[in-house]
Each structure stands twice: as C-alpha cells, then as structure tokens.
Amino acid sequence: MLPFQVTNSPFNEQQVDLLNRLWPTLTPAQKLWLSGYLAATEFASTAVQQEAHVSKEITILYGSQTGNAQKLAEKTGEALKSRGFHVHVLSMLDFKPNDLKKIDTLLVVVSTYGEGEPPDNALSFYEFLHSKRAPKLNHLRFSVLALGDTSYEHFCKTGKDFDQRLKELGGERLYERVDCDVDYEEGAAKWLDGVLSELNKQGGGSVTVLPQQKQVQPASNYSRKHPFQAEVLENINLNGRGSNKETRHIELSLEGSGIVFEPGDALGIFPKNDPALVDLIIQEMKWSGDTCVSVEGKEETLREALLSRLEITVLTEQLLQALVSFSRHPDFHVLLSSEQEVKRKEYMKGRDVLDVLRDFGPWDMSPEQFVSSLRKLQPRFYSIANSLLAYPDEVHITVGAVRYEAHGRLRKGVCSTFCAERLHVGDQLPVFVHQNPNFKLPKDANTPIIMVGPGTGVAPFRSFLQEREAIGAKGKSWLFFGDQHFVTDFLYQTEWQAWLKNGILTKMDVAFSRDTDQKVYVQHRMLERSKELFRWLEDGAVVYVCGDKQHMARDVHQTLIHVIEKEGNMTSEQAEAYIAEMQKQKRYQRDVY
Amino acid sequence: MEKFVLTPPDGPPSDVERIKRESNYLRGTLKETMEDRITAGIPEDDNRLMKFHGSYLQDDRDLRAERQKQKLEPAYQFMIRVRTPGGVATPEQWLAMDELARTYANGTLKLTTRQAFQFHGVLKWNMKKTLQAINDALLTTLAACGDVNRNVMCNPNPYQSEVHVEVYEWAKRLSDHLLPQTRAYYEIWLDEEKVAGTPEVEQEPIYGALYLPRKFKIGIAVPPSNDVDVFSQDLGLIAIVEQGKLVGFNVAIGGGMGMTHGDRTTYPQLAKVIGFCKPEQVIDVAEKVVTIQRDYGNRSVRKHARFKYTIDRLGLEAVKAELEHRLGWKLEEARPYHFEHNGDRYGWVEGVNGTWHFTLFVEGGRVKDTDDYLLMTGLREIAKVHVGDFRLTANQNLVIANVPSEKKEEVDALIKQYKLTDGKHYSALRRNSLACVALPTCGLAMAEAERYLPKLLDQIEEIVEENGLRDEEITIRMTGCPNGCARHVLGEIAFIGKSIGKYNMYLGAAFDGSRLGKLYRENIGEKEILSELRTLFSRYAKERLSGERFGDFVIRAGIVKETTDGMNFHD
Ligand code: SRM
Ligand SMILES: Cc1cc2nc3c(=O)[nH]c(=O)nc-3n(C[C@H](O)[C@H](O)[C@H](O)COP(=O)(O)OP(=O)(O)OC[C@H]3O[C@@H](n4cnc5c(N)ncnc54)[C@H](O)[C@@H]3O)c2cc1C
Ligand SMILES: Cc1cc2nc3c(=O)[nH]c(=O)nc-3n(C[C@H](O)[C@H](O)[C@H](O)COP(=O)(O)O)c2cc1C
Numbered sequence A: 001m002l003p004f005q006v007t008n009s010p011f012n013e014q015q016v017d018l019l020n021r022l023w024p025t026l027t028p029a030q031k032l033w034l035s036g037y038l039a040a041t042e043f044a045s046t047a048v049q050q051e052a053h054v055s056k057e058i059t060i061l062y063g064s065q066t067g068n069a070q071k072l073a074e075k076t077g078e079a080l081k082s083r084g085f086h087v088h089v090l091s092m093l094d095f096k097p098n099d100l101k102k103i104d105t106l107l108v109v110v111s112t113y114g115e116g117e118p119p120d121n122a123l124s125f126y127e128f129l130h131s132k133r134a135p136k137l138n139h140l141r142f143s144v145l146a147l148g149d150t151s152y153e154h155f156c157k158t159g160k161d162f163d164q165r166l167k168e169l170g171g172e173r174l175y176e177r178v179d180c181d182v183d184y185e186e187g188a189a190k191w192l193d194g195v196l197s198e199l200n201k202q203g204g205g206s207v208t209v210l211p212q213q214k215q216v217q218p219a220s221n222y223s224r225k226h227p228f229q230a231e232v233l234e235n236i237n238l239n240g241r242g243s244n245k246e247t248r249h250i251e252l253s254l255e256g257s258g259i260v261f262e263p264g265d266a267l268g269i270f271p272k273n274d275p276a277l278v279d280l281i282i283q284e285m286k287w288s289g290d291t292c293v294s295v296e297g298k299e300e301t302l303r304e305a306l307l308s309r310l311e312i313t314v315l316t317e318q319l320l321q322a323l324v325s326f327s328r329h330p331d332f333h334v335l336l337s338s339e340q341e342v343k344r345k346e347y348m349k350g351r352d353v354l355d356v357l358r359d360f361g362p363w364d365m366s367p368e369q370f371v372s373s374l375r376k377l378q379p380r381f382y383s384i385a386n387s388l389l390a391y392p393d394e395v396h397i398t399v400g401a402v403r404y405e406a407h408g409r410l411r412k413g414v415c416s417t418f419c420a421e422r423l424h425v426g427d428q429l430p431v432f433v434h435q436n437p438n439f440k441l442p443k444d445a446n447t448p449i450i451m452v453g454p455g456t457g458v459a460p461f462r463s464f465l466q467e468r469e470a471i472g473a474k475g476k477s478w479l480f481f482g483d484q485h486f487v488t489d490f491l492y493q494t495e496w497q498a499w500l501k502n503g504i505l506t507k508m509d510v511a512f513s514r515d516t517d518q519k520v521y522v523q524h525r526m527l528e529r530s531k532e533l534f535r536w537l538e539d540g541a542v543v544y545v546c547g548d549k550q551h552m553a554r555d556v557h558q559t560l561i562h563v564i565e566k567e568g569n570m571t572s573e574q575a576e577a578y579i580a581e582m583q584k585q586k587r588y589q590r591d592v593y
Numbered sequence B: 001m002e003k004f005v006l007t008p009p010d011g012p013p014s015d016v017e018r019i020k021r022e023s024n025y026l027r028g029t030l031k032e033t034m035e036d037r038i039t040a041g042i043p044e045d046d047n048r049l050m051k052f053h054g055s056y057l058q059d060d061r062d063l064r065a066e067r068q069k070q071k072l073e074p075a076y077q078f079m080i081r082v083r084t085p086g087g088v089a090t091p092e093q094w095l096a097m098d099e100l101a102r103t104y105a106n107g108t109l110k111l112t113t114r115q116a117f118q119f120h121g122v123l124k125w126n127m128k129k130t131l132q133a134i135n136d137a138l139l140t141t142l143a144a145c146g147d148v149n150r151n152v153m154c155n156p157n158p159y160q161s162e163v164h165v166e167v168y169e170w171a172k173r174l175s176d177h178l179l180p181q182t183r184a185y186y187e188i189w190l191d192e193e194k195v196a197g198t199p200e201v202e203q204e205p206i207y208g209a210l211y212l213p214r215k216f217k218i219g220i221a222v223p224p225s226n227d228v229d230v231f232s233q234d235l236g237l238i239a240i241v242e243q244g245k246l247v248g249f250n251v252a253i254g255g256g257m258g259m260t261h262g263d264r265t266t267y268p269q270l271a272k273v274i275g276f277c278k279p280e281q282v283i284d285v286a287e288k289v290v291t292i293q294r295d296y297g298n299r300s301v302r303k304h305a306r307f308k309y310t311i312d313r314l315g316l317e318a319v320k321a322e323l324e325h326r327l328g329w330k331l332e333e334a335r336p337y338h339f340e341h342n343g344d345r346y347g348w349v350e351g352v353n354g355t356w357h358f359t360l361f362v363e364g365g366r367v368k369d370t371d372d373y374l375l376m377t378g379l380r381e382i383a384k385v386h387v388g389d390f391r392l393t394a395n396q397n398l399v400i401a402n403v404p405s406e407k408k409e410e411v412d413a414l415i416k417q418y419k420l421t422d423g424k425h426y427s428a429l430r431r432n433s434l435a436c437v438a439l440p441t442c443g444l445a446m447a448e449a450e451r452y453l454p455k456l457l458d459q460i461e462e463i464v465e466e467n468g469l470r471d472e473e474i475t476i477r478m479t480g481c482p483n484g485c486a487r488h489v490l491g492e493i494a495f496i497g498k499s500i501g502k503y504n505m506y507l508g509a510a511f512d513g514s515r516l517g518k519l520y521r522e523n524i525g526e527k528e529i530l531s532e533l534r535t536l537f538s539r540y541a542k543e544r545l546s547g548e549r550f551g552d553f554v555i556r557a558g559i560v561k562e563t564t565d566g567m568n569f570h571d
C-alpha cells in the first residue's frame, strides 16, 4: 500500500513519519490485532470517520484582486472544515501548479478584471493551466465559483475559462460553475450548498460527526448587507479654481460603528441616483413617482426605488433582454437578435436606461415590470485615504467626479457626482469596509516603498504615509504623482510637502500633463529616474500602483519592465520574470480601477 | 580738501546682509530651487536674492484662505519688473512685452510709477523662458529691484524733444553705469557658462559684495514738469535748460516715501538741493553719492537703511562735504528752476522737431482688455504701425511719442477706433489720480488701492461735480500700505491703507511735488472718506483764492499743519 502522506492522511508530518517507519515493520498478525484494537475502542466512530476522510482532502484556490473571492474561498474552507473535510485554502499565486497531480478535489473561486482578465494573483496559474505544461487531470473533481459584474462585457470570463480548461484537461465537474454578479452572496451560497451535497453524495465527509468549528467573529457587525450610516464631517473640493477636475476629499465619522480597516482597504458606498434623471425617466413613461412598487419584497414609491435602490445608468445585456418584451419598437427586437451582438454592445456604450426608454418606445410596461427588470444599485468603492492611527473613528476618501458628454447628454457618474453635488456635512452615508489583502504595507516597516498614484490613485498613499508616520516607520518611501495642472490639481499638496520636510516621505516626483507643450506622465518621471528606481527595487522596495486601470497601470507596468531591462541589463523575458517574481513576493501590488 | 569724519551706525548686520554675503554675488541656490517641481515657490533666502534679478515671489492673496482649506499651497507666482530707463520702449519692445504678458503672465501689463513694465502671475516653470524673451527684446530685469540703484527715471518731456533725447541719454548712461557686474544673472537665466576662476572680488567695483544697505533711486526732472517727483528720489536731478540747451543738473539728495505705521522714527522725506553739476559730471556725482550710502548706510536696521536716514543722521552738510571730497571738486551753486506740476499733460501735443506725441490716460497703469475697453489690443495695433517710440510716464500713463506728422492720421485713427482715452472726459481729479498695485499681488498690502481707487473716484466725482470742481486739477493718490509706491504723501489728497477698507487720510502736499502732506484723519472707511471730502470740497469751492491749489488751501485754511520737513511729518 502507498505510504502515509500529509496530503492523503489526517496525520501531521511527525505522525506520518512515525507511521511510515512503523507500518513496514508490522506483521500481518500485528496489523490485524491493531485494527481490532482500534475498532474496539470508543474512538471507533471517529477512527472510521478519519478512515473515510483520508481521501477527503480538498484544495480551494482563489484568484482575487480586491478580496471578494478570497473572502468567499475562506468562508467555503471554514464550512468544509466544519464538516470534517481537510481543506487547504490558497491563493493561486502561492499554489505550486505541479501539486495539481497530487490532489483529487479542487474548488476554484476567481474574479475577473480589466477587460475579462484574471486578477493579478491568478495570472501565473491561469497561464500555466493554459500552457502545454498543464498536466492531464483525469483524477480531478472540481467546481468553479466565478465572480464578476454583468456591466462588463466579458462577464466572469476568468471563471468560465478555468471551468472550461479544467474540463479539457480531463477533470470531472463536481458541481456546475456558478457566475455571480456584484452582489455575489446568494450565488456563492447556492454554490456552496451544491458542492457540499455532491461531496456527501460521493460518500464524502458525513455532515455532523466532528464538532463544529467556531466561526471567526467579524470585528464589526456592519457589512455590505448591513452598511453603517456614517456622518459626513467634511466634504471639500481639492481642485483649485480654474481646474477641469473636481476631486472631493470626504471625511466620515465611524464613531460607534466598531468598524476597523487597514491602509490599502477600500470603502464601499451606497449612492443615490440623480433626482433629475429619475424624474426624466418617470416623465418619459408618464408614470407617477408615488406609484407603489416592490423591490425585493419591500414596498416603496417608484421614485424612491429609482433614487436609492436600482441601477438606472448602466446598461447590461440582461437588462435589455428583460425590457425587450415590453417594447413595441421593431428596431429594439432586431437589436437584441443574436447576430446583432456587435451593434448591441456599441449601443450600450455610454447610454443609460433613459436612452433605451426614449429610443425604443412605445412601451407596454408597468412600473412594477420596469422596476423588476432593473438590477440593484451597486455600491462604489473608494480607496481609503487615511489611517485609523492618525484619525481614529474616521474614514477619508478621495472621489473624482465623473462627468462626460455622450450622445448629446451630460452624463454624471452616480456615486461620484452624488458625493460632489448632493452630499453635505452632517448627512448620513451608508458605507462598509472592503478589505483588500492584496494592497498592504509591508509587515517590516523598514522596507522601502515606491508608490505610483496619479489622480485619485494617490488616495491610499495618504493612508500609507499616515500609518508609517504613526508607527514611526524607518523605511524609505518614494511617491510618483501626476495630474493635469500643477496649480490646481496637486491633490493633498501641502501634506506631501510636510512629509517631505519631516522625512516621512523620502522622495517625490510629479508630472503635470497639461502644463507643458508635450504631455508628461508619471511613467516618464519613472524613466527619468530609472537608475535610482532600479536601485530601490534591488534593495527590496515594494512597488504599489493605484489608479486608472485602462492606461496608467498598463504604461507604468511597461515602464517598470523597461527600467528593469535597461538598468539591470536584462532581456525583456528576464525583466518579465523579475516582475513576476516581485509579484510572487507581494512586492508588486496594484489597486487599479 | 579736509575730510569730514563720518561713522556708519553700529549694530549687528540684518539677516538680509547675511544672505547677500553668503550668496556669492547674488547666486544663492536659485539655480536649484527654481528646478524644484514640488513647490511653485522658492525659499525666503533665494527670494531676497531674486529681487536683484528683477523679480519677486508673490501669491494671489485673493485665493490664500480658500487654497489652504483645499490643502494646496498658496498660488505662488512671480512678479517681473523690466528696467526701461526713462520709460522709453520701441514698438518692437512693446509688442514683445505685450506678447509675454499674454503668454506667461496674467494677461495684463503694468506700467509702474517708475516708468517700468511689470508682469504679474508668471509661474516658476516659465520664468526662464520669460526672462530670456525679455533679454531677447534688448531689455533687462537685472537690478530692477533689490539693494541697488533702480530704474532711472526721466521726464518723457514731449515738448522739447532734443532736450529729452539728451536728458534721456544721461538717464540711460546713469542706469547702465550703476548696473551690478555679477554674472549670476546671465548664468542662472541666460545659460551663460560660468567663467572659471573669475576674480569675484573685482566683480562689483561700485557696490562690493554686499551691495547697498537698501534700494537706491535716481530720477531726472525737466522743469516745469516734476512728473518724476524729483524730491522723492534718493538722488534727484533737475535738468537746467538755458536757451533750449541742457547746461547741467541741480543735484538733490535724500528723498524717500516709505514709512511704517505707528513708528515715528520712520518718515517720508524730500530730497534737498545741494548744488549744480555739468552734464558730463553727473555720472561721477551719482557714483560717489551711491558709494557714500554704501559705506554709511544702516546695514543693521533695514527700515532705517535708506539714504534719507543716512543724511538726516550725518547731516546734509557733512554728506555734501564727503561727496565733494570723494569727487575731488566742489559742486556749483544750484541754478534757479521752477516746477508747475507733477502730473501728466494728456492728448496730442506737437514736439519742436515736427513730430507728435499722444499722452494716453492709463488708469492704475494697468494695460489690459475689458469687454468695453480694448486698451491692450488697441496699443498692440498701434505698435504694429508706430515708427516712433513709447514712453511710460511716472504717473503710470503712456506717451505714444515721436509720431511723424505723416503718420499722425493713421495712429489717431487707431486711437479713435479703440476709443483710447486721453482722459479728457474724466474729472481732472481722476486724471491726476495714482494708485499702487496693492492687492491681490503685493505681499505687503494692508488694503486695496489699484482695484479700489477707480470705484472710489466714481463717487468722489459726484461730489466734485456738485461743487463745480470738475476741471480743477487736484492730485489724489492711494497706496495699500505706508511704503508709498504711488508716492502717496506727495498727493494733495492721499490715502494710505491700514487694513481692508480702512485708510489714513493725508492733506496739504504741494501740487508741484515740493511739499509733503500731513495726517488729517486716521483709519477711516468709505463713508467717512466721502463725507470728509464733501465738506472739504465745498469749503475749497467757496473759500479758495483765485488759482489757489487745494494742497495750499487746506494749509491756509488751517485744516492741516504744513509739513516743512520730513522730520516733522508726524508732528
Ligand atoms: C510697481 C510699483 C507700484 C506701482 O503701482 O507702480 C511698486 C510695487 C511694489 N513696491 Fe514699491 N513700487 C513702485 C514704486 C515705488 C515708489 C515710487 C518711486 O520709486 O518713485 C516708492 C516710494 C519711493 C521710495 O522708495 O521711498 C516705493 C516704495 C516701496 C517700499 C518702501 C521703501 C522704503 O525704503 O521705504 C517698499 C517696501 C520695501 O522696500 O521694503 C516697496 C515694495 C514694493 C513691492 C515690491 C512689494 C514687496 O516688496 O513685496 C511692490 C510690488 C507690488 C506688485 O504686486 O507689483 N516699494 N515703491 C512701483 C514700481 C516702480 C519700479 O518700476 O521700480
Ligand atoms: C478598488 C477600487 C478602488 C477605487 N478607488 C477610487 C478612489 O479612490 N477614488 C475614485 O474617485 N474612484 C475610485 N474607484 C472608482 C469608483 O469606485 C467609481 O468607479 C467611480 O467613482 C465612478 O463611479 P460613479 O458611480 O461616479 O460612476 P458610474 O455611474 O459608475 O459611471 C462610471 C462609468 O461611466 C462610464 N464612463 C466614465 N467616463 C466616461 C467617458 N468619458 N465616456 C464614456 N463613458 C464613461 C464608464 O463606463 C464608467 O464605468 C475605485 C474603484 C475600485 C474598484
Ligand atoms: C477595474 C475592474 C474591472 C473589472 N472587470 C470585470 C470584467 O471584465 N468582467 C467581470 O465579470 N467583472 C469585472 N469586474 C468586477 C469584479 O470581478 C468584481 O467586482 C468581483 O467581485 C471582484 O472580486 P475580487 O475582490 O475577488 O477581485 C471588474 C472590477 C473592476 C474593479
């Protein structure tokens, strides 16, 4: 029989080692006696349990950018443990791909980023699986929980890819993949139940034998489901007169909430829609705002529902599908036919519900039907801009107002313009903390840090420096900041200047794109400083990038590679590997949106 | 000739003296701090040196409070002062200044009370480009500010063109002769290679490594016009013209306007005439006067450092003797002269050489475009066709000078097209008004001046009309603080800012700039100002003798005591 292993037995290394040494020395008679002895003892049942469990090793891998998938993976782990399974919960980054051969049950919880890309810490595993080096997995049973957001074109793409690829490699679906929209709780619960019953069916861990492990208590009983009503203490525009931008610095009171967070975490905010837009919709449909409708079984007026409960600015495939049956406009039906996909995507860009109502009337639709087609108004996330050590019982955020012209109408970002135009000192704002384990200061306060945060991306670095100042950190720090104009857009300027004076901030480089004839951005400053930058990397500096995903993060990433090539005279492959290694060591962390 | 023994005041040198000493001839760390991208400002020490380079770090005071709340540093910006000796600029130079004002500055040009150009609102990153462009236009900002001789003033005198040319030449020669010799300016702004091993001891033959204890000012008046307020200068020269020829200058020393509220040891003072010198001697005279102030001026207390205090401390005679000792010859008896006014004469006048001159009224010296007055554009259009020159006056006005008669039509057409005004449709009071810059750019301003006086005048003009004094020439001046950049206490009516909306009111200065005013009311606001003027003007209208100036009237009528000398200004 195969030797005992930690991975195939309930025993720890020491025990495995002893057993492996003992077992071969036992005569059949002794083995028989021993089994009888065990069977006879009061531990019999458990022993049998453990017998049964020997093959019940479950590995849960997560790929997570902002922590949702990680949280769910851990919750799943707890649930399975409590049912006697032996569970390993790991980030895909920390999982040795070759161990795939050794495991027989794999659960994957993964989110999707960018335009359908895997989160940073899933990248290497994702690539391994899709490469030729990927092993056959005929022995493997798996199930995937995919996190995503239906407002994105490639909904839950990464989860879908994993699901499909594991199948291709010979794996057997333990339970069907579940794709979750931003409010993922229900979906996740459904998936967990499904997985559990399958495991049990397949003669897995019985449901009750071992004592339940106690749940870890959350620090505060406020959550996304039960947001805390935080009072607004301050709400100021950080942009000087004449700026093209409006960036709000908002301070909220957490007093009495017991809410805690760490630098790098984000704050979730439940906004309200623009009353003007809501009224336009109601007028457009010639409805009355006071009509009662029910949202999730809760009765309220149509106006209230559209104001604070439902998403009216984002078009999704699902929404159009839900609305089409109420429209008598032929074009709408054509637009929704499968061959029109490209056109449809094009149409959805920069348009909102009001556009649809205007473009595709007449409608045979009741307020009730309309309301039930809409998805719930989602919270928005904002990098926390302060440290609790510096501002106990407060949370600060930095919100850039999103305003743009599209299809002949001024469009306003729901949450950001709500904060900019309708949120006043003294108001209450529903918030919850969203931990982000993948954007954290190094444990060792002596580690040098390089922070790249143009625009609102600079927010978390204010909390980083506050924290480092509070704990008297000795590590060097270097901030790259950029925006449009020096005079009006130098966010938190006087605070950085003070930190430079007292040495909390070692270096700072700024790039203002519209002050000079040729545009300069943070990546240009990084390149100018490539020599020193590389020296910092070699000294073990951790690099943090926060802010715009679409352009900035890409360019900064390319620049980093370039710097490493140039100063470490490496090939681009070596440079990529260098970065990949940094990522593994959590020395390259990004919080981009 | 035996030498008076003069002793410089003792006391530890002021901090500014340290900065100058450590600056290595005005270099300091300007090269580096101008590169610092984290702030638009520069450290105080470098700003002190910056002045010698013709610029000041300022901030938009209107935005201070608001920006502080926004976690933004003050809206730092630089003021740049361009030396134009005698206020003369070619049309090309005008166009260059106009262009810079719109490219790098706040879109306006300031014509100063010392006949110079000023830009406001230039950002740190644009300083070098701006200064280079100014130098490309054959103008400089070197020593436009700082503890050195400043822009030399001279009457634009459109009446006697040949004399003007001559006097102007002397003004220019004086200005050039007294320029600092350090290469710092050229290294920092014009990328001049630092000449290795320059014997720096020899860099400043006139000034020495510490330059002067304080600013020093020279102005030349051509009677009957005292527009340059020759008695307000550290060194005032009065051109003596006999049979249409310049024969020399009366020399006056020790003028200055500045004082500090509530400090009687500081006071405005008028220069006193000590003799006469020939034109070819004037450079020598100026240089020796400067060296006396260099050696005996107070380097310990800056507010007592001006030449006027040096003289009042050592005695006029002693200083004169020291001067003659340094010259090695004696000044001649002062020649008779007669001043009639210190204001400008507006509109077209014909020069003797058949060219024409148009004096334009520029309120507050601020050249800019507004919706209903395209002054800046109009002047740009004129500069494009003008073949003569422009002359900035000591009263912040502008002369479009030396227009050949055949060009007059064309220029006049433009003047009419843009409704450029000679101010004739204003009250004589407004035409004789002068206000310093003050808020929002001046760091020392305690109250408004340039932005407020015009509004105040709107209301004063009603009172003037009521009393039928519309065409009565009365000089009225306002400054935002006691420093007196608009030569405040030489205005028959003077307002000196104390705090926002509050002014001290002075009366009794002479219309020709030969007598200082006296404090009449303290710390009054608009209401009191208007009611005071209502009574004063109605009395003046009724009680004045024929031809009696307002400044003389208030003394005769016993409304204020006559100030006979700066030293009894506060009594
Ligand atoms: C632009 C101008 C006023 C104007 O509206 O035209 C001006 C503006 C300033 N003067 Fe002046 N002075 C100006 C003519 C004068 C005059 C009149 C004159 O020289 O004929 C005086 C009175 C005469 C005298 O010097 O006594 C004058 C006496 C001062 C003083 C007081 C000096 C003293 O020793 O009492 C200061 C403050 C100081 O030097 O410490 C001062 C300082 C300043 C500063 C630079 C404020 C500062 O030191 O931070 C002002 C800049 C304001 C701004 O935003 O532009 N300014 N200043 C004049 C520029 C002249 C030029 O082109 O060089
Ligand atoms: C982890 C995380 C941290 C974040 N931190 C911050 C932060 O610190 N500060 C901050 O300001 N934001 C931050 N964001 C972004 C923030 O959550 C919101 O996405 C942002 O404020 C916009 O939300 P909104 O409700 O105002 O706009 P929405 O109503 O959500 O509209 C935004 C959408 O409008 C569309 N859109 C925007 N601009 C244009 C345009 N020019 N043309 C066409 N379409 C356009 C895009 O589809 C965009 O997704 C963060 C996001 C994440 C995920
Ligand atoms: C910048 C950004 C890009 C995203 N792109 C996608 C996407 O392309 N497809 C998708 O289904 N979800 C997308 N999402 C939604 C996330 O997958 C979703 O918020 C998920 O809950 C995040 O889980 P995590 O915290 O484990 O990373 C995106 C979210 C952000 C912030």
Ligand code: SF4
Pocket: B436, B437, B438, B439, B442, B443, B444, B445, B446, B449, B479, B480, B481, B482, B483, B484, B485, B486
């Ligand atoms: S007088 Fe005072 S307020 Fe006016 S410009 Fe001069 S220093 Fe500034």
